[in-house]
Amino acid sequence: MTGEWHYETLLIDDLAFGYRVTLNRPHVRNAINQTMVEELTDFMSGIQQNEHVRVLVIQGAGGHFCAGGDLGDMLKAAQDFEQGNPEAFKQLNLSYGRLLVQFARLPCTTIALLEGTVMGGGLGFAAVADISLCSSSSKLAMPEASLGLPPAQIAPFVAERIGLSQTRRLALTARKLLAPEAHALGLVDQIADDSEALLHLLQTELNAIQTCSPKAIRSTKRLLIELSRLSLSKDAELEQQLTEAADAFNFAVTRGDGPEGTRAFMEKRHPVWAIPHKH
Template structure:
């Protein structure tokens, strides 16, 4: 890995965006490396959580300008689809992090801009310290936040997403907490690390299969738009519940409760 640092500790795979001189801007190479490490983490039976953060107290300042310049050269050479593929590849990254069965925790510091903003919105849990500054600056550069917008709407709602995306205004960490962009605001880096460990401890107490199933149900629920679809979702969820309660985790959870001990998945 050249653009990220990866380390697995206990139940968590830690991925650190590591281009500090560019404030951890996301390059195509970084996208490829993040997707590779995500796939490896999903295959590791011990891993339940993925922790995403940036090196040297910045999360991510957005997309990489060098990739934009290379794409411009490609377009000049007659490849009219080069910008489409560049932009869509980043969307694939956010889709994968959004829908992975792992629990994604974004640990946010400093710049959380553009693509970094989108990544933060794709996380299941987003925690930040007071150094954070959030923005969607694309329209000020003559561009739409094309791949980011759906994830922002899902996180903060259409009204706030319109305000942020259509003005490019910066939002501080306290404002981000108030609109639901982040879930927890800590005073400093030390408190941020403490909060991360608390979240990992809470995830460790949950059964891996139940976590994955619950996340899938929640994501599916967000797409329900009518009563017929809701009934179908609830039918499917009931089937998943039935399988779970009759499966190994359900039986182990019940035994552990009755025997007043920790379940076997809690390390």
């Protein structure tokens, strides 16, 4: 393998027949900011045409996979909105949706290595990966509704993986799933007892991929993509869905409950709409 990348939010490791990308913002549980979106987009564009790349592994640093969107970006978008950019939140949300599509359409086998927190946008990566391997201690969720937001860009991808009825349950309750529940739903493919066992599962998958023809992997992936909602023939429809989802997110943040949900999260309190639990 050839190529060198130097990024602010990513670590890139050469696997000889592919790459491992580590989301490297451990101080915020690898939350996705705009820099990370741009760097992932750049990296994936760089390997897109490399016929020698058979696999891409994505993982998180510091014992967590990804906590979803970065609040710092939300605050910056709020400033941009107040300064006269009515689409600041929309563009932020749409850029992530387009990144998910790019990741899902990669012509190599993709593996998500899940540990710790797997929330929101992080769950999106897990849903579109070809293979998702999960530590038993992980917690997975679509928490957006509890923050006053819709799970705008990830909902269609989660629905494609586990079905609409189960996605409704997850999206409309914002409840956290333990790894065994996520496995039962098909959201993750295998569970490991600890980090060492998780790496063993990964190595087993990598050993299998090494036996597969690079050209066959690319043609097979292309065939499978064409059988899905990610088909290139549905590109206009997909872009419309991403845009409508971003519009819904933009509305929630500018005229809905998003600001209160975000403030409550940052202040570590319940939002005003939360009803105390009954025991």
